[in-house]
Amino acid sequence: MRLLIVEDERRLALSLARGLTAEGFTVDVVHDGTDGLHQATEEEYDLLILDVMLPGMSGYRICSALRAAGDETPILMLTAKDGEYDEAEGLDVGADDYVTKPFSYVVLRARIRALLRRRTRGGSPVITIGDLTVEPDAQRVLRDGEEVVLTAREFAVLEHLALHAEQVVSKREILEHVWDSAYRGDPNVVEVHISALRRKLDIPYGRRSIVTVRGAGYRLTAGG
């Protein structure tokens, strides 16, 4: 799956690119509107992520230029929350969806998946770690085949851990991915949610699947 990100805020672009790369997407990044259009026409992508406000050429114009040329690649627009983005206009020029900033990584990821799913038919894969099953499409978690009800945040945290199973994930990384990337929060909120996850997923089943790695973060593991 190849993605193109056209976004001038370098820091944001980079962090998105990293996250998506880590999930197996091939990601190209461009910081300027004209370059963006050029790149999009030169290469074949499965999805384009366009910021609306861009130097050189706005996301709108890129979008309508591509559509006029018969390009039907799914397009996801990024926009500030003030009235900058006109939803009607966005959809008119042929965008498929849009996300308003600030957004959390998980939200973006969900939207990306939704768009890709339409094309490729067949939902996103179920993640299995030992006898723990995470179903992104259903927003559902099974332990030992039995459903465990989680809140939205809890699910998002778990999903992130599951995507990096057997790896240590820092609180900071969790904060950045599960909350708005602009969010300046206390790492304690992560601890609170981890605590809740353990109470629901581990303790009742006598497991220890979420391991604390002191000074580093957490690791979701199968054995435990």
Added chain:
Amino acid sequence: MRLLIVEDERRLALSLARGLTAEGFTVDVVHDGTDGLHQATEEEYDLLILDVMLPGMSGYRICSALRAAGDETPILMLTAKDGEYDEAEGLDVGADDYVTKPFSYVVLRARIRALLRRRTRGGSPVITIGDLTVEPDAQRVLRDGEEVVLTAREFAVLEHLALHAEQVVSKREILEHVWDSAYRGDPNVVEVHISALRRKLDIPYGRRSIVTVRGAGYRLTAGG
């Protein structure tokens, strides 16, 4: 089942193509009248969807050209609500049905099915989720074999949930599929209809088949 869509509004064409593809149709899209006629004669389709107003060649003319050539593929016309479309003329040139814009996706889908049914005998499949049975052709719902009377909207919402059973469907997605895709409505209408569905389908039978996933949407599930 192969469909050809000839429609110059790209956004509309795209969204139809997506929806129909997701339901298992093979869909080709063409944005120009002459291309449309060409494509329709070159390839074999089970159904043609023609916009009336088209660049190159109107839907009428495509239709009559095909019929003159002895092609009897079912044809569904799309038309604006003002007097653009003359029903008599449409039927004269050999169209089988027509839908006026703006239309909701479910309406179009129903018409498509109706046309295909004439040909192929044997309607579209019944959906079963636990002891809930959704019969798209009959617009009828059975709980435990017993008919439950729903209004059109209620049925449409339920049908959409049923098509994505066991998955979380956002209010936004429901709005886009069940209402006009151009519809910019309050998500609350969805809540109201969900509420009505539960009152008819769940509460009297002591079920909880429509699950609220806070912050995400609803999930129709068998267990419950």
Added chain:
DNA sequence: AAAGGTGCTGAAGGCTTGCTGAAGCCACCT
């Protein structure tokens, strides 16, 4: 052994989200 750092967890407040009854509107049918 003490002190500081790091993490865990229970409780509470504030706030968002969702639910639902009621009223108005519109379209259709009689």
Added chain:
DNA sequence: AGGTGGCTTCAGCAAGCCTTCAGCACCTTT
């Protein structure tokens, strides 16, 4: 024209979630 029924909007209510805070436990370092 009048009536009926469905759809949408509105507003108030309820519930649940998220976050913050504080106190405690444990580990590490001095």
